[in-house]
Amino acid sequence: MKAVTALPAVLIAALLAPTASLATEVYVPGTNADPRLRNAHYLTRDDRHFSALVELRLLDPAGEPSRMPAEYQWRLAESYLAFGLRDRAESVYRTLAAGTTDADQLAKARLRMAEFEYQRGYYAEARATLYRMREKLPKDQVVAWQDLLARVQLAEGRYSEAVDTLSAQENARDQTPYMRYNLAVALINDGRAAQGQTVLDRLGREQPATEEDLALRDRANLSLGWHFLQAQQGGTAKPIFSRVRVEGPFSNRALLGLGWAELAPQGARVSKVEIADEKPDADPFTTFSSLGVLLRPGFMQDDVFKRAGMRSFRLGKAKAQEEAALRKALVPWVELISRDPMDPAVLEAWLAIPFSLDRLGAHTQALQFYERAIGVLENSRKRMDEAMISIRQGRMIETILRRELNAESGWRWKLLDLPDAPETYFLQDLLTEHRFQEALKNYRDLRLLERNLITWQQRLDTIDKSFTAADTKVAREQLSRRATAWKAPWTGLKIPLRADNRLSPEGSFRTPLPALPITTPELQLAEMPGNFRGTYERSQALRGRLDNLSGQVAAAATEQARLLQSMSLQELEAQKKQIERYMVESRFALARLYDRQRRGQLNDE
Amino acid sequence: MLNRRGRKAFGLLVACLTGLLPPAFAAQADAQTGAQSLKMDQVVQALKDEVLEFNREAQAIENEALLPAHARVSVYLGVKVSGLLLDEVSVMIDEQRPVVYRYDAADARALLNETSLQRILRTPIANGAHRIRVSFTGHFADDKAEDPPVIDSFEAVFDKGLQEAELELTIARERRIAGKPKISMKQWRAGR
Numbered sequence: 001m002k003a004v005t006a007l008p009a010v011l012i013a014a015l016l017a018p019t020a021s022l023a024t025e026v027y028v029p030g031t032n033a034d035p036r037l038r039n040a041h042y043l044t045r046d047d048r049h050f051s052a053l054v055e056l057r058l059l060d061p062a063g064e065p066s067r068m069p070a071e072y073q074w075r076l077a078e079s080y081l082a083f084g085l086r087d088r089a090e091s092v093y094r095t096l097a098a099g100t101t102d103a104d105q106l107a108k109a110r111l112r113m114a115e116f117e118y119q120r121g122y123y124a125e126a127r128a129t130l131y132r133m134r135e136k137l138p139k140d141q142v143v144a145w146q147d148l149l150a151r152v153q154l155a156e157g158r159y160s161e162a163v164d165t166l167s168a169q170e171n172a173r174d175q176t177p178y179m180r181y182n183l184a185v186a187l188i189n190d191g192r193a194a195q196g197q198t199v200l201d202r203l204g205r206e207q208p209a210t211e212e213d214l215a216l217r218d219r220a221n222l223s224l225g226w227h228f229l230q231a232q233q234g235g236t237a238k239p240i241f242s243r244v245r246v247e248g249p250f251s252n253r254a255l256l257g258l259g260w261a262e263l264a265p266q267g268a269r270v271s272k273v274e275i276a277d278e279k280p281d282a283d284p285f286t287t288f289s290s291l292g293v294l295l296r297p298g299f300m301q302d303d304v305f306k307r308a309g310m311r312s313f314r315l316g317k318a319k320a321q322e323e324a325a326l327r328k329a330l331v332p333w334v335e336l337i338s339r340d341p342m343d344p345a346v347l348e349a350w351l352a353i354p355f356s357l358d359r360l361g362a363h364t365q366a367l368q369f370y371e372r373a374i375g376v377l378e379n380s381r382k383r384m385d386e387a388m389i390s391i392r393q394g395r396m397i398e399t400i401l402r403r404e405l406n407a408e409s410g411w412r413w414k415l416l417d418l419p420d421a422p423e424t425y426f427l428q429d430l431l432t433e434h435r436f437q438e439a440l441k442n443y444r445d446l447r448l449l450e451r452n453l454i455t456w457q458q459r460l461d462t463i464d465k466s467f468t469a470a471d472t473k474v475a476r477e478q479l480s481r482r483a484t485a486w487k488a489p490w491t492g493l494k495i496p497l498r499a500d501n502r503l504s505p506e507g508s509f510r511t512p513l514p515a516l517p518i519t520t521p522e523l524q525l526a527e528m529p530g531n532f533r534g535t536y537e538r539s540q541a542l543r544g545r546l547d548n549l550s551g552q553v554a555a556a557a558t559e560q561a562r563l564l565q566s567m568s569l570q571e572l573e574a575q576k577k578q579i580e581r582y583m584v585e586s587r588f589a590l591a592r593l594y595d596r597q598r599r600g601q602l603n604d605e
Numbered sequence: 606m607l608n609r610r611g612r613k614a615f616g617l618l619v620a621c622l623t624g625l626l627p628p629a630f631a632a633q634a635d636a637q638t639g640a641q642s643l644k645m646d647q648v649v650q651a652l653k654d655e656v657l658e659f660n661r662e663a664q665a666i667e668n669e670a671l672l673p674a675h676a677r678v679s680v681y682l683g684v685k686v687s688g689l690l691l692d693e694v695s696v697m698i699d700e701q702r703p704v705v706y707r708y709d710a711a712d713a714r715a716l717l718n719e720t721s722l723q724r725i726l727r728t729p730i731a732n733g734a735h736r737i738r739v740s741f742t743g744h745f746a747d748d749k750a751e752d753p754p755v756i757d758s759f760e761a762v763f764d765k766g767l768q769e770a771e772l773e774l775t776i777a778r779e780r781r782i783a784g785k786p787k788i789s790m791k792q793w794r795a796g797r
Contacts, residue, residue, distance in 0.1 A: 025793055
């Protein structure tokens with residue numbers, strides 16, 4: 001302790017002072033030690049793919065990635081793909097594939113590439129990418145490969161091939177529930193309905209662990225229920241619709257189906273067919289509320305008919321069996337009309353109820369319900385028109401993108417939530433489809449490019465100013481002074497030149513040369529370079545390119561917005577036509593009822 | 606069950622319902638829109654490539670004009686402490702105005718990787734010895750509201766030679782497993 005305090009103040013200061021000089025380490029550009037490459041890695045992880053790509057391209061001014069280290073090429077290809085530059089990414093991956101020994105890294109990269117191709121709609125390319133990698137596919141990538149290839153084949157309508165892809169390996173246990181759902185879809189579309197039904201049925205009885213599992217379970221049950229309904233197997237469809245949750249993304253459609261299942265022909269008993277690649281399972285117990293509870297008396301807090309304002313009615317024309325079916329069908333439909341009328345399933349229920357009431361002989365109530373249904377439908381059509389106006393004015397797309405306008409996430413961007421606007425509600429199915437999402441991503445990227453080019457207008461001005469800035473002015477004055485007043489120190493010095501016809505060893509040139517004819521070399525000044533491209537000249541050339549590019553990007557953004565608009569309007573037009581069809585049905589039914597009332601044929605009172 | 610008339614009505618309604626079926630059973634996407642989407646995708650890819658090339662060249666010119674490599678210092682920052690999310694970092698060279706970077710959750714998470722380095726500063730400086738002062742505040746992802754922030758500061762002298770000076774600041778634990786997160790510095794130079 002004493003010794004320390006006894007140290008001279010200068011020495012203490014020297015010990016506490018920061019290191020005076022650091023040893024400098026050397027890195028090879030483009031390797032993992034290169035801070036610039038690591039900065040690009042950081043930008044990629046921060047979803048700033050555009051900035052990462054600019055950084056990477058600056059690292060390779062020659063624009064020859066194949067001459068850069070492999071680490072650089074992997075990073076570049078990944079960033080290209082993340083920013084939606086598929087063709088560029090593919091070219092780099094192809095070079096890497098020829099030289100790499102890391103089969104796992106290559107397989108993952110190719111799967112990412114194929115996923116991009118699938119999502120963007122390049123199905124043939126995706127299939128080719130996946131077939132190319134089949135030979136050297138690492139074992140732990142088999143499931144991901146099967147999943148993707150099957151999705152591509154389904155998108156192309158190659159159902160039989162999709163079934164083969166998903167079942168050839170006999171690895172049902174390793175597959176995700178989504179893959180099993182896709183297998184069912186492929187089987188049904190391939191004409192192997194019984195097998196497809198078995199897969200969907202098994203999925204519909206899975207014990208769900210997450211919200212996502214629950215949604216898939218509901219979807220499987222909904223698909224299977226509607227499949228049976230279309231095949232006029234109402235009796236089989238009923239318990240399947242009943243498995244869908246009371247509240248969930250598929251509950252409205254299931255409620256509608258449940259009602260129709262009561263009225264549809266009940267059909268023959270359907271037997272299960274075993275699938276080669278999976279074993280039969282037990283029926284699991286579930287704890288969440290499913291639609292089945294709607295049919296249990298006393299479960300709902302209020303009587304559903306009372307909630308809908310229905311008085312008790314007596315059977316008019318229907319037979320006892322039909323009356324029972326109609327009464328049962330009304331239960332889910334009455335529940336359904338208490339839900340959001342923007343949902344097409346809810347609108348359908350508004351029609352189905354008076355149809356059933358009329359069949360039951362409750363003509364006056366049917367008449368009243370038809371009138372209410374027309375009001376609801378009119379209102380929906382009005383909202384649909386407003387949504388169309390909003391889309392035509394480009395408001396919807398701008399509202400969707402407003403929140404993350406400056407994100408550079410490119411292909412990795414995800415639409416996580418939707419703004420609270422009627423058009424986004426009507427279009428919720430379309431908005432989840434790849435064809436819309438990918439077009440939306442491209443539109444976002446074009447807007448990003450537009451904003452990037454705008455910032456360069458100002459940055460180029462700053463660069464221009466640097467050429468005429470005050471400190472540069474001093475240098476220019478110095479140059480001007482030197483050019484006019486400066487004299488080279490060797491001015492006036494005469495250097496005699498003599499031609500020599502051979503090289504002589506050192507010292508030998510002191511010996512006088514034999515007499516030779518004197519030749520004067522023909523010399524002349526070189527021309528000034530005609531196309532000098534210094535920093536200034538290159539910066540001036542950028543102006544023209546900037547204007548040209550800005551125009552092209554703006555035109556492409558307009559075109560892309562038009563594409564999105566046309567997809568949305570197409571979807572809304574179809575929904576509007578559906579509403580109008582419902583309105584025609586309602587008005588026709590209403591007219592028929594009034595006609596019968598006028599003729600005194602309605603006798604339910 | 607419905608009688609014949611009822612079944613007819615049901616058939617009509619079910620036909621109307623095909624639009625309600627889940628997407629997997631829905632018809633294929635409209636071929637014309639699909640072809641137009643692919644065509645536009647090709648246009649967008651070409652434009653992205655051109656704008657990137659423009660950025661590369663413009664950035665190179667901007668660097669040459671305003672920040673030539675031989676007259677600048679670049680400061681990079683990396684975090685090697687698991688779960689440490691930075692809130693703010695301040696870097697000051699000599700008596701220049703300090704550069705302060707404030708992180709959001711995404712920025713801070715992106716740094717939590719062995720390879721990631723963020724270029725936090727690039728500025729012109731003269732050749733010779735310079736002093737750098739760095740400080741940071743941050744918190745651990747599982748910290749409670751009452752936990753104090755993680756802080757450290759660092760000061761060093763570095764030499765700027767004829768090439769660009771590239772400094773890597775690393776926030777790492779004093780010891781391998783435990784210890785306070787501390788800043789250290791390394792100087793790099795491009796080889797070849």
